[in-house]
Amino acid sequence: xxxxxxxxxxxxYLNCDLIYKIEAASDTIVTLVDGKILRVNETPEQIVDExxxxxxxxxxxxxxxKNEEELSSLDSSICGNNSDPDID
Numbered sequence: 638x639x640x641x642x643x644x645x646x647x648x649x650y651l652n653c654d655l656i657y658k659i660e661a662a663s664d665t666i667v668t669l670v671d672g673k674i675l676r677v678n679e680t681p682e683q684i685v686d687e688x689x690x691x692x693x694x695x696x697x698x699x700x701x702x703k704n705e706e707e708l709s710s711l712d713s714s715i716c717g718n719n720s721d722p723d724i725d
Contacts, residue, residue, distance in 0.1 A: 639687040641667070642678040651675070653688045 638650040644664055651667075659681045660666040667675040667684070677684070 639684070639691050641675070641684070641687075644676045644678065646678075653691060656684075656688075659684055 639653045640648055641651050642648050655669045655671070657668045657670045660668070661681050664676045665679055665681055665684065667677055669675070679687070
């Protein structure tokens with residue numbers, strides 16, 4: 638979720654996967670996939686930067702988890718920790 642500021646100054650969070658398009662006008666117009674229109678104080682460039690930062694956080698966490706799983710698997714094979722009782 639990204640943090641945006643409504644025209645009245647109230648901050649709120651938006652699921653950025655719901656954004657259909659962003660338009661620059663006197664304020665910024667964010668159109669959602671369901672057709673709802675939001676007017677916010679942030680520029681389109683600021684919103685795009687927020688989305689990129691948010692997605693990078695998500696994918697970096699995924700990468701960390703994936704690396705931990707690979708290391709755990711590697712440790713098991715190196716240490717001879719085999720869960721199959723028939724194999725010695």
